Each structure stands twice: as structure tokens, then as C-alpha cells.
Amino acid sequence: MNQQSEESLTERFDQLVAEGVIVYGPHESIRVEAEGYPISFRICPALATKPHTVGASNPAFNSSRKWGPGSDMFCPDERLILTQLNGTHDLALNLFCVDRPQLLILTLDSYKRQHEALDQDDFTVMLETLNRFPSMYTIFNCGERGGCSRVHKHVQGLRGPPHAFEHIINNVDTKANIPFKIFTHHFSQTFARTSAEEVLAVYTTLLQQAMVVMQWEEDDCPPHNVVMWRDWFFVVPRRKGIFEGASANAGRMLGSVWVSGREHVDEWMKVGCVDVLRELGVPA
Numbered sequence: 001m002n003q004q005s006e007e008s009l010t011e012r013f014d015q016l017v018a019e020g021v022i023v024y025g026p027h028e029s030i031r032v033e034a035e036g037y038p039i040s041f042r043i044c045p046a047l048a049t050k051p052h053t054v055g056a057s058n059p060a061f062n063s064s065r066k067w068g069p070g071s072d073m074f075c076p077d078e079r080l081i082l083t084q085l086n087g088t089h090d091l092a093l094n095l096f097c098v099d100r101p102q103l104l105i106l107t108l109d110s111y112k113r114q115h116e117a118l119d120q121d122d123f124t125v126m127l128e129t130l131n132r133f134p135s136m137y138t139i140f141n142c143g144e145r146g147g148c149s150r151v152h153k154h155v156q157g158l159r160g161p162p163h164a165f166e167h168i169i170n171n172v173d174t175k176a177n178i179p180f181k182i183f184t185h186h187f188s189q190t191f192a193r194t195s196a197e198e199v200l201a202v203y204t205t206l207l208q209q210a211m212v213v214m215q216w217e218e219d220d221c222p223p224h225n226v227v228m229w230r231d232w233f234f235v236v237p238r239r240k241g242i243f244e245g246a247s248a249n250a251g252r253m254l255g256s257v258w259v260s261g262r263e264h265v266d267e268w269m270k271v272g273c274v275d276v277l278r279e280l281g282v283p284a
Helices: 006-018 045-049 120-132 165-170 196-214 262-271 273-280
Strands: 028-034 037-043 081-085 089-093 103-107 136-142 154-159 183-186 224-229 232-237 256-259
Touching: 006 089, 028 273, 037 262, 037 273, 081 120, 089 120, 103 120, 120 136, 120 154, 120 196, 120 224, 165 183, 165 232, 183 196, 196 224, 196 232, 256 262, 262 273
Parallel strands: 037 256
Antiparallel strands: 028 037, 081 089, 089 103, 103 154, 136 154, 136 224, 183 232, 224 232
């Protein structure tokens, strides 16, 4: 990766926001404890323009260049692209943001799909991003039931930590007050001293454990989430992408719930935050 700093990322981000290229706006935060599980709702009206389901269109970007012939991602401005990583991925600024800035890491092979498992190249670029930008965490939403809205294979980089991170690692042995199954691994040697091959081996093991609790017998990769932050690796098995109007990706499962309006918070509260998380994941 070239020598970009978080400061230079933010400068480019601010410029593209000012020009209306990146969708970003202020947000209101509402924090709740749901049966001991911490959740932070961030209400950002600007997110109303983001496609939230696979196949959903956005007229504002439909005439823009796609990120390859097999892609359903749009690149309305080449300045979104920061650099290439590993010869396999583009590192870019995300179009729809609550964090400042927010990263998108897409496969150069635009026919790779979001329902496919992560591979060694994916972990190579995730580690490179995490080591280069230590305030970021990375997430992967595998498949529609894992909370993805685009099918071109990609990972996202967000400002850490995920809201429930400390709660999860403090209860990693007992799993107390964690409403869904989560499989964890701590790289004691740190991400900086961990190879992509080592991460892939851990991922494969945790994914197999997830398949057991899901009773997954299909040949395809099961829907799941991956989160990497501060030398911790999480896999969350998923049963649904949406329940009673409430949906979640990896960040939301870990307590950082971004919504475009108060009505979406009301959906979570009406159903019950813990019940939403149990239904979307595998109940603990």
C-alpha cells in the first residue's frame, strides 16, 4: 500500500462529501442496554438513499461506471479509489457513510460474490488495512442473510470499536448476556505478526463450528458475519437478514446499529432488540 495516512484519507473524504460525491451526514445517537447487551443506534437521515437489499437500485448512481462487468457496485468518481492492494482488491472510500471516513475493499475480479467464503487474498488485504489504519475495524457480511446489500464481493472498514466489543470480549468465556452464538479467537501475537494463512486457518475452524450450531448441511458457504478488530477475530452465524422489519449486518450484530430514521429504531424496540438479534443469528 502506498503511504496514505488516516489524515489524508479524511481530507479526501471531506472533499468528496463537500462536492456531494459521498453521502454523509450528521447523526443522532441513542444508547440502550438490551438485557445487558449494549446497543448504540445512530440515526443518519442521509442513509435513506442507500440501497439496503440485494438488487435494489439507486437512480442517482445508475448511470455511473460500475466496478467491473460483473459488479453491482458503482464508482461515480475515480477519486473514491485510494489504491490497489495485493494485486487483487481495490481500496476505496465508501459512498454511503456514518463514519468519517469509511472504507470499501472490493475484489478486482468483479464476478466474485458476497455469498462466497473469504479466502487468503481477502485476509491479506484485511490485515494490510487493519495494520495501516489502526483505528479501523473490518467487517464481512456473507450473503443476504448475513446482511449484505450488494453481491460484488467486498469488505468494509469502519471506525472502531464496534459498540459491544468490550462486552463481548469480557464475557468471551461465559457468553453472559450475548443473545446469539458468536465464535471468537484472539491472536495473541497481534495482527501485525499474523499471516493471512494463519487467519484463514482460524476462520475455517470457526466457520465449521458455526455450521454445526446452524445444522448446515448444504454445499454452499453458510450466511455469517466476520469482524476483525484489535487482534480479535469474530464469526457470527446468521439465520436471517431481516426480522419483523429490523435488519442487521456485522456491525449491527455487534451493537452498532445505523438507521436512516427514528422509525427504524422503533421497529427494533417494538420487536425487542434481543429478540431481533436472536432471530437474525443463532440463539445463545
